[in-house]
Amino acid sequence: MTAFAYNALPGRVIFGSGVAREQLTAEVEALGAKKILVIATGSEADLATELCEPFADRIAATFTEVRPHVPIEVVEQARAAADGADLVLSVGGGSTTGTAKAVALTTGLPILAVPTTYAGSEVTPVWGLTEAGRKTTGTDPRALPRTVVYDPDLTGTLPVELAVASGLNAMAHCVEAFWAPRRNPVSSAIAEDGIRHLATGLANPASREELLLGAYLAGSAFAVAGSGLHHKICHALGGAFDLPHAQTHAIVLPYVLAFNAPHAAEAASRIARALSVSDPVAGLHQLGARLGIPAGLRELGMAESDVDTVLAEIHAPADNPRPVTVAGLRSLLHAAWAGAEPGKDFA
Numbered sequence: 001m002t003a004f005a006y007n008a009l010p011g012r013v014i015f016g017s018g019v020a021r022e023q024l025t026a027e028v029e030a031l032g033a034k035k036i037l038v039i040a041t042g043s044e045a046d047l048a049t050e051l052c053e054p055f056a057d058r059i060a061a062t063f064t065e066v067r068p069h070v071p072i073e074v075v076e077q078a079r080a081a082a083d084g085a086d087l088v089l090s091v092g093g094g095s096t097t098g099t100a101k102a103v104a105l106t107t108g109l110p111i112l113a114v115p116t117t118y119a120g121s122e123v124t125p126v127w128g129l130t131e132a133g134r135k136t137t138g139t140d141p142r143a144l145p146r147t148v149v150y151d152p153d154l155t156g157t158l159p160v161e162l163a164v165a166s167g168l169n170a171m172a173h174c175v176e177a178f179w180a181p182r183r184n185p186v187s188s189a190i191a192e193d194g195i196r197h198l199a200t201g202l203a204n205p206a207s208r209e210e211l212l213l214g215a216y217l218a219g220s221a222f223a224v225a226g227s228g229l230h231h232k233i234c235h236a237l238g239g240a241f242d243l244p245h246a247q248t249h250a251i252v253l254p255y256v257l258a259f260n261a262p263h264a265a266e267a268a269s270r271i272a273r274a275l276s277v278s279d280p281v282a283g284l285h286q287l288g289a290r291l292g293i294p295a296g297l298r299e300l301g302m303a304e305s306d307v308d309t310v311l312a313e314i315h316a317p318a319d320n321p322r323p324v325t326v327a328g329l330r331s332l333l334h335a336a337w338a339g340a341e342p343g344k345d346f347a
């Protein structure tokens with residue numbers, strides 16, 4: 001029998017090649033904005049200037065000091081820059097969207113997000129802030145952008161390595177959505193289709209439309225279902241050893257799938273179907289290898305003894321399809337560390 005609760009999220013999404021240049025002004029108008037704080041950094045700052053040219057007279061300030069992991073010092077500067085504004089317009093990746101979210105959290109300003117990576121943050125109400133080296137996250141409806149303008153033309157400048165890492169991160173959102181705590185038939189349907197688009201896009205990173213659509217679906221599934229065992233493991237590994245976020249996700253994902261698959265038959269078959277493979281674990285593992293993802297966590301510089309160090313930091317969700325024991329988690333992490341073929345026996 002199926003029973004679930006589903007809090008559908010509001011938000012307007014415009015998707016298509018060219019829409020950022022053609023439709024951004026209309027979307028600014030629709031939100032009634034007269035004084036806009038623009039947040040953009042690096043090469044995206046020039047892009048933002050170009051995109052905002054038709055309504056340049058409404059730009060109250062441009063904030064470019066975005067940093068990864070949204071440090072509180074940066075947020076305070078951005079909040080000060082928002083004084084008097086009636087809209088936050090972000091143009092950039094997850095760190096830029098995250099800075100806009102932190103501003104909206106205390107000011108209540110609406111966000112118009114123009115993503116330039118496949119992070120997916122723009123369709124979630126999840127915020128994150130780093131204070132004194134500690135990252136705190138939370139969920140708040142004020143952090144959810146009011147409008148998102150997805151334009152595959154804007155991700156064309158992403159270096160291939162970044163595009164691949166970002167795309168595989170989105171893949172982790174989709175796979176995890178099948179067993180994350182607030183999963184429901186809607187989030188699972190979105191996740192399955194997300195995997196399909198991401199797999200097509202990753203097979204040919206020039207097909208940016210597939211990747212961006214997959215990223216949108218991945219963010220949407222993650223926003224509803226939440227994070228499960230895979231994200232708990234990667235969060236603990238990242239926090240303890242400062243491992244690179246995207247590569248850690250890409251390495252660990254097939255092992256978590258191998259761990260859960262025998263206890264999540266429907267999820268496994270839907271993931272296989274979306275990847276167009278018979279064995280979803282081998283399919284994911286081979287996809288990572290083809291894209292140049294390191295074979296194991298040891299290639300990221302993690303020591304074998306670190307497996308035992310991090311075990312206590314992993315707070316496994318209570319309703320993971322397979323009960324998570326310390327022994328099970330240890331063998332999963334050992335396999336992921338060594339880069340062994342996933343799917344071999346876990347305790």
Ligand code: NAD
Nearest residue numbers: 042069093094095096116117119121124126154155157158
């Ligand atoms: P990022 O935003 O840190 O960007 C990485 C680099 O790529 C930056 O130097 C940026 O300037 C550059 N860049 C961005 N777009 C570009 C483009 N089109 N061309 C060339 N360079 C470009 O990285 P990210 O992967 O987009 O985001 C990661 C962050 O997002 C993490 O902190 C993660 O925790 C967060 N995130 C949050 C959520 C959420 O729901 N809150 C979801 C996913 C990710």
